[in-house]
Amino acid sequence: MSISENLLKIKANLPEEVVLVAVSKTKSAEEILQAYSSGQRVFGENRIQEMADKHDILPKDIEWHMIGHVQRNKVKYMAPFVSLIHGVDSLKLLKEINKQGQKIGRKLSCLLQVHIAEESSKFGFDSEELKALATSGELNNLEYVRVCGLMGMATFTTNMVQVRREFKGLKLLFDSLRESLPGLEILSMGMSGDYKAALEEGSNMVRIGSSIFGARN
Numbered sequence: 001m002s003i004s005e006n007l008l009k010i011k012a013n014l015p016e017e018v019v020l021v022a023v024s025k026t027k028s029a030e031e032i033l034q035a036y037s038s039g040q041r042v043f044g045e046n047r048i049q050e051m052a053d054k055h056d057i058l059p060k061d062i063e064w065h066m067i068g069h070v071q072r073n074k075v076k077y078m079a080p081f082v083s084l085i086h087g088v089d090s091l092k093l094l095k096e097i098n099k100q101g102q103k104i105g106r107k108l109s110c111l112l113q114v115h116i117a118e119e120s121s122k123f124g125f126d127s128e129e130l131k132a133l134a135t136s137g138e139l140n141n142l143e144y145v146r147v148c149g150l151m152g153m154a155t156f157t158t159n160m161v162q163v164r165r166e167f168k169g170l171k172l173l174f175d176s177l178r179e180s181l182p183g184l185e186i187l188s189m190g191m192s193g194d195y196k197a198a199l200e201e202g203s204n205m206v207r208i209g210s211s212i213f214g215a216r217n
């Protein structure tokens with residue numbers, strides 16, 4: 001099936017209020033334009049340089065989401081155009097994002113990444129750290145950061161019982177943090193292999209790459 005067919009098929013099965021981030025990392029501008037022609041406007045990348053290069057040459061009404069791990073020294077390259085930064089995993093990084101936003105007078109929207117997988121390699125806050133941060137008042141000092149939700153990646157496994165348990169835990173955390181952070185609206189969870197489970201567990205933003213664009217090299 002073509003990129004357009006894949007995309008339309010996935011979109012047809014998503015509830016209307018769910019945002020689809022088409023994950024285009026490693027894919028060419030031509031491939032992104034195929035999805036764009038079918039109406040897709042939100043794309044996710046995991047490398048800041050690659051996202052900036054694509055932003056330069058592609059239509060300006062595309063919303064670019066940074067879904068990968070963010071190095072503090074590269075925030076400045078995406079600050080002028082990025083729509084949403086999913087992988088924010090430390091207060092230090094939030095402070096750098098705030099600083100770069102302030103420099104250009106642009107408030108930057110962020111999701112806090114939560115470590116829900118059993119693998120130790122996945123980045124993110126753990127839930128206790130996040131509860132402490134949410135009640136600390138620190139976020140209120142960051143005038144150029146808008147914390148608008150949480151993001152998580154489940155363990156890479158075919159054990160869907162485990163994946164669901166991890167998503168359920170993130171949804172519970174999301175609901176409880178909203179009491180101290182009323183701006184939390186986005187729950188970004190679910191990829192090609194697990195987005196259906198994520199939706200059933202309360203996701204309202206899914207990040208789908210290979211099911212749209214085909215396998216990556």
Ligand SMILES: *Cc1c(COP(=O)(O)O)cnc(C)c1O
Pocket residue numbers: 023025046067068153190191192193207208209210211
């Ligand atoms: C690559 C990536 C995705 C998309 O993965 P697929 O399995 O291709 O859908 C989603 N989220 C993050 C953070 C990624 O790095």
